[in-house]
Amino acid sequence: MKKFLLYSSAFIMLFFIFPAICTISPKDETYEASTGDTTSNEVNNNETQNTEETQTQQQENQTSEKYDYQKYKTIKLLHVDTNQIEELNIDEYLYGVVASEMPANFEIEALKAQATVARTYTIFQIINNSAKHENADVCDDFNCCQAWISKDERFARWNAEEAESNWNKIVEAVNSTSGKIITYNGAPINAFFHSNSGGVTESSLNIWGGIDYPYLKSVETSGEDGYTQYSSEVTFSKEELLAKLKEKYQDCEIDFNQENCIQITELTSSGRVKTIKFGNKEIAGTEARTILGLRSTNFTFSINGDNITFSVKGYGHGVGMSQTGADSLAKSGSNYEEIIKHFYTDVEIIEVNSL
């Protein structure tokens, strides 16, 4: 009964109180992510106010408004290239997401974790972010929502002899987790993921600020160093580096004769660059990553003669599930639920119909 009340209150928060808050909240966060959301920082899906008012609303609305996976079984997918909207069964949509977001040669339990994460992300968007696209639930641009690829296009990019078995593996990952989503306090989580954390994931607060999602905490993870995404290097000449910075900051000047002409001024708790100073400009690590095209904010640098080399660990923003970390855990015997609970703190995996 307590659980029912908890879930019901969370439901009321999502459908009645959050939309009211949403209409007056400024949208000032910018996300970059595999699931590159731009507005979800506004959502506080962790509050569980249990007031008389919400209980009354709950009794009045639970039958008519109850969240139902069947209701969202068909989703509207916007193809950004053509501006066409396609209606798809949600699991068929997820075949195309998993096929696009994770290599098919990853372990089946990692693919199942990816399918569950992608389903949760999709339902989170439908519930909390329906205004993002005018007549669609999600789009196929990975910078905005989640990447998606059609079966035909996917087959054309795989070796012919592997295509059928690859596809069947993805279908199995989605079908065997059908209806399963990740929740915190009874509500779907904002399920961010990335390619490789470089050994430790990052809290959402350190990357995007805003709400400190209690399930998006920094956690250590092992085995990612076995993947090519783990380390990379980018080298610029002094002139190239300054030119890149000047594209954004015209008044940026660096006196390379000065010691500490480039200086990392603050690290996040997970060891990523929070702020870095280039000459007279101090900028966020996330911005330096964008300007210099680095794979993550988990980087160091060295100056050798005319060259500045950035050595980068990991790939992506580092928040939520690491895909290569998931594959590594699966190889060590973890199942998809264990993988998800490793990367998302204090979450549950439930049948969406039981929300």
Ligand SMILES: [Zn+2]
């Ligand atoms: Zn989108």
